[in-house]
Amino acid sequence: xxxxxxxxxxxxxxxxxxATLLGSPPSFxxxxxxxxxxxxxxxxxxxxxxxxxxxxxxxxxxxxHRMGKPTYVEGxxxxxxxxxxxxxxxxSTDIVDIPAYSGKPVITLIGMDTDxxxxxxxxxxxxxxxxxxxxxxxxxTKFVNQYLGKFVGDKIEIGKAxxxxxxxxxxxxxxxxxxxxxxxxxxxxxGVAIARQVGILKVEPRPAIRYSAIDERLSWEQxxxxxxxxxLTVKSEQLGMPRTAEPYVDMFFGHLxxxxxxxxxxxxxxxxxxxxxxxxxxxxxFIISNGYDSFKGSGFVxxxxxxxxxxxxxxxxxxxxxLDYLNLWGVQAPGAPSYKESAIFIIRDPGFAAAYPWSLVxxxxxxxxxxxxxxxxxxxxEYWVPAxxxxxxxxxxxxxxAPWVRVWKMxxxxxxxxxxxxxxxxAVYAMRDxxxxxxxxxxxxxxxxxxxxxxxxxxxxVGFYLLAQPSITQVLTWFHALLFQWxxxxxLTDPFIFLFWIFIIVTVFLWGRGxxxxxxxxxxxxSELLYKVGAKLGLKRFxxxxxxxxxxxxxxxxxxxxxxxxxxxxxxMGLAEKLAEVEPxxxxxxxxxxxxxxxxxxxxxxxxxxxxxTERPFCKYLCPLxxxxxxxxxxxxxxxxxxxxxxxxxxxxxxxxxxxxDDKGRIDHRECMLCLDCMVMYTDEHACxxxxxxxxxRTKAGLALTPIGADGYYIPIKPVAAATPKx
Amino acid sequence: xxxxxxxxxxxxxxxxxxxxxxxxxxxxxxxxPWSRSGFxxxxxxxxxxxxxxxxxxxxxxxxxMGNLTPGAIIGWWFGWSVFExxxxxxxxxxxxxxxxxxxxxxxxxxxxMVCYVGFKNLLVGAVLFIGLKSLGLIVI
Numbered sequence: 108x109x110x111x112x113x114x115x116x117x118x119x120x121x122x123x124x125x126a127t128l129l130g131s132p133p134s135f136x137x138x139x140x141x142x143x144x145x146x147x148x149x150x151x152x153x154x155x156x157x158x159x160x161x162x163x164x165x166x167x168x169x170x171x172h173r174m175g176k177p178t179y180v181e182g183x184x185x186x187x188x189x190x191x192x193x194x195x196x197x198x199s200t201d202i203v204d205i206p207a208y209s210g211k212p213v214i215t216l217i218g219m220d221t222d223x224x225x226x227x228x229x230x231x232x233x234x235x236x237x238x239x240x241x242x243x244x245x246x247x248t249k250f251v252n253q254y255l256g257k258f259v260g261d262k263i264e265i266g267k268a269x270x271x272x273x274x275x276x277x278x279x280x281x282x283x284x285x286x287x288x289x290x291x292x293x294x295x296x297x298g299v300a301i302a303r304q305v306g307i308l309k310v311e312p313r314p315a316i317r318y319s320a321i322d323e324r325l326s327w328e329q330x331x332x333x334x335x336x337x338x339l340t341v342k343s344e345q346l347g348m349p350r351t352a353e354p355y356v357d358m359f360f361g362h363l364x365x366x367x368x369x370x371x372x373x374x375x376x377x378x379x380x381x382x383x384x385x386x387x388x389x390x391x392x393f394i395i396s397n398g399y400d401s402f403k404g405s406g407f408v409x410x411x412x413x414x415x416x417x418x419x420x421x422x423x424x425x426x427x428x429x430l431d432y433l434n435l436w437g438v439q440a441p442g443a444p445s446y447k448e449s450a451i452f453i454i455r456d457p458g459f460a461a462a463y464p465w466s467l468v469x470x471x472x473x474x475x476x477x478x479x480x481x482x483x484x485x486x487x488x489e490y491w492v493p494a495x496x497x498x499x500x501x502x503x504x505x506x507x508x509a510p511w512v513r514v515w516k517m518x519x520x521x522x523x524x525x526x527x528x529x530x531x532x533x534a535v536y537a538m539r540d541x542x543x544x545x546x547x548x549x550x551x552x553x554x555x556x557x558x559x560x561x562x563x564x565x566x567x568x569v570g571f572y573l574l575a576q577p578s579i580t581q582v583l584t585w586f587h588a589l590l591f592q593w594x595x596x597x598x599l600t601d602p603f604i605f606l607f608w609i610f611i612i613v614t615v616f617l618w619g620r621g622x623x624x625x626x627x628x629x630x631x632x633x634s635e636l637l638y639k640v641g642a643k644l645g646l647k648r649f650x651x652x653x654x655x656x657x658x659x660x661x662x663x664x665x666x667x668x669x670x671x672x673x674x675x676x677x678x679x680m681g682l683a684e685k686l687a688e689v690e691p692x693x694x695x696x697x698x699x700x701x702x703x704x705x706x707x708x709x710x711x712x713x714x715x716x717x718x719x720x721t722e723r724p725f726c727k728y729l730c731p732l733x734x735x736x737x738x739x740x741x742x743x744x745x746x747x748x749x750x751x752x753x754x755x756x757x758x759x760x761x762x763x764x765x766x767x768x769d770d771k772g773r774i775d776h777r778e779c780m781l782c783l784d785c786m787v788m789y790t791d792e793h794a795c796x797x798x799x800x801x802x803x804x805r806t807k808a809g810l811a812l813t814p815i816g817a818d819g820y821y822i823p824i825k826p827v828a829a830a831t832p833k834x
Numbered sequence: 835x836x837x838x839x840x841x842x843x844x845x846x847x848x849x850x851x852x853x854x855x856x857x858x859x860x861x862x863x864x865x866x867p868w869s870r871s872g873f874x875x876x877x878x879x880x881x882x883x884x885x886x887x888x889x890x891x892x893x894x895x896x897x898x899m900g901n902l903t904p905g906a907i908i909g910w911w912f913g914w915s916v917f918e919x920x921x922x923x924x925x926x927x928x929x930x931x932x933x934x935x936x937x938x939x940x941x942x943x944x945x946x947m948v949c950y951v952g953f954k955n956l957l958v959g960a961v962l963f964i965g966l967k968s969l970g971l972i973v974i
Contacts, residue, residue, distance in 0.1 A: 677908055741949040744933040753838040772838035777945075 138244045141681055142232045144214065149200065149472070154180050160196045163218030163227030167193050176412050176426035177202040179301045182218070194220040195301055198231075202297040204485050207289040208597065209234035209680075210588050215251070215290070217297055223307040225254045228294060235286050236580055236684040242698060246280050250287055251294065253277045259298030260308050264513070265291055285600040288510045303423055310423060310458030315388065317462075317498040318366055325371040327442035333495075335368045336361040339467055339488035341398075346484070347473045356398035358416075359444070360467050360488075363391040363451065365496050374439040381433070381451070388457040392418065393435050394467070395446035402448060402469065418454055419487065420465040427452045462502055464491040511599040521573060522602050528569070529610045529627075532561050536614075536622055536781070543786040544815070548794035554783050558625075562632035570629025575603035576692040577611065577628070579669065579731040583676045583683055611736065619743035620736035621781030624726055625765075630692055631726050631780075634718040635764075641719035650720050658766045661728045662778060669734035689729060691715075722764040723780070737777035747774050747781075748789055750819050752797040759785035789819045842941040845928045851937060863926060864954060867918045872925020879920055886917050907963070915955045919947050 148157045152172035160170050160182065167182025169190065174180070179197040183190040199215040207213050211234040218227040228251040230244075238244050254277075257263060262274045265287050279287050302308040330336040336359050343355045363369040364385070369378040372393055381391055394416065396402045404415045413432070418425040435449040459465070466487040473484040494500040508516065515522060535542070535557045545553035569575050581604060588597065598605050607627075614622040624631050642650060653661065668689055676683035691711035694703050700711055714725045726733050753759065753772030760768035763785060767778040774785070792798045792815065801821055805812055813822040837844065848869075849859035868880075893910050922942070929946045931938040942950065 674912075738949040739953050741946055742930065742934070742953070746932065749839040751835075751838065754836045771836040773836070773841050775841060777949075 138238075139230045139232050140238065140244070141234055144232050148198070148231075154178075154198060155196065158198070158216050158231060159229070160216070160218070163216050163229050164194045164196050164220070165218075165227065166220070167196075170196065173201075175301075175304050176414065176417065177300055177304070177424060179304070192221060194218060194226060195305060197297055197301050199293045199297045202300050203293055205289050205292050205296070206594065206597065207233065207235055208283070208285040208584070209236060210584075210594070210597065213286070213290055213293060215293055215297075217294060219259060219298055219301065219307075221307070223259045223298070223302045225257055225259060225294070225298060228252070228254055233286075234681075235283065236584065236680070238283065238286070242280060242283055242693075247283070247286070247290075250277070250280050251290065254294055259295065259302045263291065263295055284514070285597065288514065288600055292510060300424060310456075312457065313460040313463060314502070315462070316364075316460070316492065319496055319498050321367060321495055322370070323367045325367060325440060327438070327440040327444070330361065330368065330371060330440055331359075333493050334491065335365070335371075335493055335496075337467070337488050337490045339469060339486060341469050341471060341486050343399075345473070345486070346471050351399065354398045355400050355471075356396050356402050356469060358394050358396040358398075358402055358467070358469070359446075360392055360394045360490065362461060362490065362492055363393055364461060365492050367496055368492075371440045372438055373435075377436070377439070384433075385453065386455075388459075390454045390459055390461050391433070391451050392454070392467070393438075393449070393451050395435065395438060395444075395449045397444070397447050403450065413452075415470055416452075417468050417470065418452075418459070418465055419468050420459060420463065423456075423458055424468070425454045425456050425459055431455065461492060462497060463504060464489055466490065509596060511596050511602075514600055515602050518602060522606070525569070525573065525575070525603055526606060528561070528564055529606060532557075532622070532626055533610070533614060535561075536618065536626070539783055539786060540817075543783055544790045546787040547791045548788055551784070551787055554787060558782070559636075561626045562636050565627050565629045565632045566636065569603070569607075569627070570633070570696045573603045574697055575601075575607055576630060576696045577604065577607050577623075577732060578687070578690055578692050579672060579735060580684060580687045580690075581608070582732070582735055583672065583680065583687065586673075586676065615736050615739050615743065617744055618781065619740035619746070619776040619779060620733065621740075621765075621776070621779045623736065624730075624733055625780030625782055628726075630690075630695055631723060631730075633695070634715065634723050634725060635780075637715060637718045638720075638722045638764075646719060650722075652721060652764070652766060655766060655770070658727070664728050665730050665734040666737075668729060669731040672731050687731070689731065691725070726780070727766070727778070740777050743776055746776055747779065747783075747786055748817075748819060749774065750789070750795075750797060756796050758794065758796055759788050762788070790815045792821075795819070840931055840938070840940050842943055842946070845939050845941050847926075847928055847939050856937070867921045867925060869925035872921065876921065876924040879917075879924065883917060883921060886914065890914065911955060911959045915951050918955070919944070919951045922951065923947055 145157045148154070151157060154160070154173050155170040160180065161167060164182040166184055168185055169183045171181040171183070177197070178201045179195045181192055182194045182196055184193045185191075196216065196218045199217060200212055203212075205212060213233040213235065214231045216227075216229045216231055217225065220226050230247060230251060233247070235247075238247055254263070257275065263277060264274050265277055265279045265284070277287075277291065299308060303310060325333075325335065327336070331338075338357070338359050340357045341355045343349065343351045346355055348355070361368050361372065363372060363378070363381060366378070369381065369391075372378075373381060385391060394402060402416050403413055413427045416427070431453045433451040433453065435451045438446075438449075466489045468485050468487040470485050491501065539554070542553045542557070546555075585598075588594070610627075611623045625635075626632075638650070641647075652658075672683050672686055672689075675686055688707065688710075691707075691714050694700060694707045694711040695715070700708050714729075717724050749772060756772065757770075760770070760772060764782060765778050765780045767775045767780070768785065769775065788795050790798075792802045792812070798815070798820070802812060804810075805821070810824060813824060816822045847859070847863070850856065868883075890910065893907065923944065927942050927947070928939045929942045929950045930936070931940045940946075
């Protein structure tokens with residue numbers, strides 16, 4: 108087979124696939140990916156004028172305006188001329204602020220009937236890259252449809268049901284674990300918040316606080332030091348506004364029912380007066396604030412709700428109306444700061460438990476400077492009455508595991524196995540000198556046995572089972588997260604990719620990209636395995652390597668692809684994600700060759716087909732991830748060994764499948780896949796020409812064949828002066 | 835005769851090979867791309883460099899005032915990196931080979947220099963960006 112015609116046809120196929128891919132925008136047109144939403148959707152009292160509320164609450168024929176805090180709308184049915192309440196509709200971003208994989212929330216409209224049964228969910232907008240091209244959006248729709256008919260008070264989690272613990276399991280989306288975990292939180296937390304507000308879910312009462320006998324007067328500094336007064340500062344830049352010297356709001360707050368705190372803040376008489384106004388189970392907090400804006404809100408009207416602050420405890424939110432407000436006439440604690448604004452708010456809900464942690468929440472609207480949109484965003488600061496003021500100290504609070512912790516717990520076995528694989532491969536490679544000495548050019552099994560095992564595990568366990576194929580899109584996502592909102596939780600939610608990247612970063616600096624690319628990349632492993640299998644199946648005569656001249660030209664293509672993607676990602680992450688389809692990873696592992704439209708399948712299958720005839724064509728010439736890793740490989744710490752004679756001897760270079768050895772015998776570690784074939788030759792006294800020559804010379808001269816040293820030569824024989832015989 | 839143990843010709847940087855002196859000289863090398871000999875050879879490039887330095891100063895002043903978008907900063911970072919590659923190829927055309935604590939230097943090919951400058955400036959840029967962002971000087 109003519110290598111050029113093969114390459115030409117493959118290139119044409121690839122270009123055709125990309126052209127078709129980019130030339131078929133209608134498939135994206137109807138999706139919710141970055142779908143433009145009316146700006147009023149977040150603020151207009153008539154929510155249902157902007158979104159199709161009937162789609163999520165089909166039994167309703169009319170809807171109220173937004174009400175409550177957090178807000179929802181009521182849905183009514185005409186029943187013999189009378190309006191009958193049939194359920195509620197709410198917008199997820201009115202209630203929770205949970206970013207998905209993209210760092211942005213999946214904006215979801217949710218319907219719930221009066222019994223707390225979810226009647227509908229509709230994704231209005233998302234920014235999830237995997238759902239842009241990799242996985243059809245219908246899969247996400249199918250996922251959220253699993254909530255239909257489920258009670259919001261149920262314990263629902265992603266994965267298998269745990270019946271004995273009362274957990275209902277939902278089928279995850281393969282390849283979009285982070286997205287569905289975030290979405291589960293969005294739907295369940297939004298549903299519970301509204302169900303509690305409208306009385307569907309009752310709050311389980313918890314023991315009332317019992318104060319200890321300590322009754323002291325504290326200075327402001329002491330109050331701050333022991334946590335009796337906490338601080339919540341919101342800077343203007345956190346709300347997308349220009350930086351200002353003064354923060355947007357800078358609030359101090361505390362729980363006034365605690366005698367020592369209340370008396371220190373209000374004075375003895377003020378405290379007594381306040382307590383006399385409170386009923387059992389009512390609690391008062393104070394807030395004093397500086398900053399250039401108001402925590403009460405300029406739009407507050409008599410009879411309305413203070414819409415900028417609330418108290419949250421677990422999944423409950425306590426808001427304040429004008430009747431819950433009292434004036435704070437002054438702060439008695441010595442050393443208290445001056446302030447512009449103050450308030451005492453009364454929490455009247457008996458569900459509030461002062462003995463347990465709670466948070467003061469400031470609710471803001473963050474301006475997106477690029478789009479002009481305002482997104483709901485909240486800031487909070489936790490408060491817990493100091494232990495010394497409670498009889499018996501603070502009660503034990505078991506906080507539920509964070510979603511990423513649950514994932515790590517759920518997949519402990521796989522994580523351990525995967526970690527063993529990574530550590531094992533690194534350990535095997537660290538012992539390469541020993542293994543290559545055990546091998547010969549004709550028998551490379553001491554090295555290849557480990558390498559082939561790593562390939563097989565990588566393809567089937569890492570690639571097809573764990574779906575842990577590192578990709579350039581992760582690099583772009585990290586870059587985006589670094590710019591906009593870095594959350595470790597986001598990356599920890601996919602433990603395999605997280606661990607893989609730690610491995611990649613460490614080994615790239617130690618040995619170069621070859622250990623990942625050549626031993627553990629699922630697609631790379633599959634590609635080279637096909638090449639090896641092809642040779643075994645009698646296709647060796649059709650297999651070819653590009654001439655070095657062409658290789659040296661084409662190897663730069665992958666760097667252009669990488670820099671191109673990086674540049675495009677600065678302008679549009681969405682477009683960069685589309686173009687990142689140059690990686691056939693999603694098609695091969697995440698979605699499946701036969702589950703995607705034909706251009707993707709053709710592209711991936713074409714690359715894999717070409718791999719049968721030439722070694723790793725994608726890795727050498729197209730892979731943007733390989734290019735990204737090749738660059739720091741320039742500065743790897745430990746390279747492969749060479750002898751001076753390698754400058755004229757071509758024995759290793761001829762057999763180098765990566766074409767990483769030039770005509771002077773030098774190894775380019777940016778291109779090297781660390782197959783170790785050249786290192787096997789390095790110590791093979793029958794294959795390495797300088798060694799073979801020396802072996803023959805010594806044998807002829809009857810000299811001993813000493814062991815081969817670290818420099819790749821026989822250890823020199825140094826004649827020792829014969830001992831003088833004793834007289 | 836080519837030494838196949840090193841990708842390009844081995845070179846000795848123009849500074850003493852002694853403990854702290856070498857470390858300081860290396861640190862200076864990372865920060866300062868220019869050299870006297872390179873400066874004389876690349877007068878046109880240096881003139882362009884002066885213009886870029888002025889632009890960079892304006893950019894950072896704007897950033898300090900919170901008036902520069904991240905896109906502009908990244909664009910400037912990219913432009914500066916390209917310029918630095920050109921300057922270094924004339925002024926300090928070498929890169930380190932092997933362990934970072936070692937003393938093996940070799941002549942830099944353009945790709946070596948792209949890799950070095952790109953990687954170094956990525957680290958510097960990340961530190962600066964995160965620093966400025968945490969100080970509130972950049973608003974996203």
